[in-house]
Amino acid sequence: xxxxxxNTTTVLIxxxxxxVYMLILLRKTLQGKFDLYDxxxxxxxxxIPAGFxxxxxxxxxxxxxxxxxxxxxxxxxxxxxxVFIFMHNMTxxxxxxxxxxxxxxxxxSLLALExxxxxxxxxxxxxxxx
Amino acid sequence: xxAPTAPVVEKPRILLVIPCYNEETSIGDLLGEIxxxxxxxxxxxxxxxxxxxxxxxxxxxxxxxxLIENLGIGGAVQTGLKYAERNGFDICIQIDGDGxxxxxxxxxxxxxxxxxxxxxxxxxxxxxxxxxxxxxxRRLGSKLIASALNIFFAGNRITDPTSGMRLLDRRAINFFAxxxxxxxxxxxxxxxxxxxxxxxxxxxxxMRARQTGESSIEGFKPIAYMIRVLGYILLARLSNKH
Numbered sequence: 001x002x003x004x005x006x007n008t009t010t011v012l013i014x015x016x017x018x019x020v021y022m023l024i025l026l027r028k029t030l031q032g033k034f035d036l037y038d039x040x041x042x043x044x045x046x047x048i049p050a051g052f053x054x055x056x057x058x059x060x061x062x063x064x065x066x067x068x069x070x071x072x073x074x075x076x077x078x079x080x081x082x083v084f085i086f087m088h089n090m091t092x093x094x095x096x097x098x099x100x101x102x103x104x105x106x107x108x109s110l111l112a113l114e115x116x117x118x119x120x121x122x123x124x125x126x127x128x129x130x
Numbered sequence: 131x132x133a134p135t136a137p138v139v140e141k142p143r144i145l146l147v148i149p150c151y152n153e154e155t156s157i158g159d160l161l162g163e164i165x166x167x168x169x170x171x172x173x174x175x176x177x178x179x180x181x182x183x184x185x186x187x188x189x190x191x192x193x194x195x196x197l198i199e200n201l202g203i204g205g206a207v208q209t210g211l212k213y214a215e216r217n218g219f220d221i222c223i224q225i226d227g228d229g230x231x232x233x234x235x236x237x238x239x240x241x242x243x244x245x246x247x248x249x250x251x252x253x254x255x256x257x258x259x260x261x262x263x264x265x266x267x268r269r270l271g272s273k274l275i276a277s278a279l280n281i282f283f284a285g286n287r288i289t290d291p292t293s294g295m296r297l298l299d300r301r302a303i304n305f306f307a308x309x310x311x312x313x314x315x316x317x318x319x320x321x322x323x324x325x326x327x328x329x330x331x332x333x334x335x336x337m338r339a340r341q342t343g344e345s346s347i348e349g350f351k352p353i354a355y356m357i358r359v360l361g362y363i364l365l366a367r368l369s370n371k372h
Contacts, residue, residue, distance in 0.1 A: 102201050102312065106209045109195045110216070 005056050014053040018046035037089075044082040048075060142220035146171045146236070147210030149203050150227030151178040154187050157227050161191035164233045171236070174213060175227065178206040184227075203294075204315035208306065211298070215307040222298045231295045235335040239297040242333035249302040249328040250320070252288065253295035253335035271356050275317045278360055282367040283324035286331055291317040295335060302328055314359045321366035 006014075022043055029039040052059045052075045059071045068074050146164065150157055157175065164173050173192040177185040179200035188194045195209055207224055214222040223239060225231040231253070239251050255264075256272070264272075275291045294316055298306065305326060311318035323330060 099312075102205050105197055105199050105201060106205065106212060109197050109209060110213060113193065113195050113213075 003056065003060050006053050011053050014049050018050040021046040041082060041086040045079065048078050048082070143218065144169075144171050144221045144223060144240075145210070145214045145217075145219040146173040147176065147207060147214070147222055147224045148173060148188075148192075148227045149176045149178055149206035149210070149224070150180065150184050150188065151200060151203075151206075152180045152182045152184060153227040154180070154182040154184045156229040157184055158187045158191065160225075160227060160229050160233070161188060165191065167233050167236070169236070171223075172219070174210055176206040176209050178202070202312060202315075204310055204312040207315060208310035211303050211307040211310065214303050219303065220300055222303050224294060224296050224298070226294045230337050230339070232336065232338060235295070235337075238333050238335055239295070242331060243297055243299070246331055247299065248286075248331040249299050249305075250323055250330045251297040252290055252293050252320075252330065252332045253337075254290035254293060254332040255335065255337050256289040257332055258334035258336075267352055271352055274356060275359055275363070278363045279317065279320055279324065282363060283321065285324050285329060288320060288330060289332060291320050293335075293337075295337070311362070314355070314362060317359050318362045318366065321363045325366055325369070 025034065025039055025043055025046075028034050029036070034042065052071060056071075059074070063069075063071045063074050066074055068077070148157075148160070161173060161175070164171060175185075175188040175192050175194045177188065177194055177196045179197050185194050185196050195213065197206065197209065201209075210224070211222060221240075221243070223236055225233065225236070235253060239253055242251050256269070272290060272292050276288050279288050279291055302323065305323070305328060306319065309322075311322065320330060
């Protein structure tokens with residue numbers, strides 16, 4: 001397969017996008033909006049295309065050994081895999097949080113009822129005898 | 131694994147769990163009917179995050195647990211089961227807050243339990259086919275779910291897996307207080323119970339048309355409902371988790 005190297009403009013645009021996007025992600029991570037896992041997974045959207053653009057010979061070699069026709073197919077394949085792993089873990093985490101949230105709401109409501117019953121008992125006890 | 135039968139308590143403490151969501155027009159009448167039955171039931175209304183005055187109306191007649199967010203019928207019923215477990219109730223009976231279930235039929239569940247103490251007793255609309263009859267498509271759906279439960283799991287035959295009127299003994303209370311299905315709780319809880327070795331029986335009851343509100347399963351939803359319920363039953367069969 002003939003190697004078509006990306007021109008300088010393409011490399012610059014992809015690199016600039018990678019840097020800006022990573023900086024935004026880093027800022028949000030430092031602000032506590034993402035954890036380290038989120039940061040790593042989301043940054044793949046910048047790292048993978050940048051890696052493909054900066055190391056075209058490696059890209060062609062990977063394309064060849066993976067048996068796909070074009071480098072971009074491999075790139076989108078890897079991106080899809082990362083997104084899928086991220087989604088998979090996020091769904092599991094969301095389900096767990098949903099269960100915990102439900103359990104917390106139940107506990108809160110049962111505790112409120114218990115407290116109310118105790119308060120009622122206390123006020124009954126404090127009533128002066130007729 | 132749970133024992134097939136539980137010891138029957140001479141004078142059991144009975145908790146009536148009544149999950150409600152926006153039932154202000156029917157809950158007062160229902161609690162009045164329960165009081166009129168005159169039995170020593172302890173009614174507990176679970177106000178599932180209602181936006182109307184369900185909680186206020188109910189609290190005039192019974193103890194009310196107010197969930198700050200709507201958890202759905204599964205979350206509401208589990209709250210009642212947790213209450214039953216923590217307060218040492220021997221039997222828990224679930225009835226709907228929309229007036230579909232006649233409180234006079236509770237005695238039928240208790241009689242059935244006394245004669246043959248199973249862990250769960252379901253009030254079935256289809257054993258005698260008396261009283262209010264739901265639409266043909268609903269009956270067909272219920273039959274399909276019942277067939278799936280009867281094919282995939284051993285134990286007594288079930289005819290009304292979607293009935294929300296059921297009795298649970300202490301073993302079933304303890305089991306479901308720990309984990310209760312949030313999606314399609316009525317049929318899936320039976321699959322979980324069967325998988326865990328809890329025994330189930332049915333007794334005929336008459337139900338009424340709902341007094342207020344509308345069913346959430348309308349339009350094309352029944353098809354999606356069926357597919358999802360059957361999927362969950364299959365999952366329960368394949369899973370070893372108790």
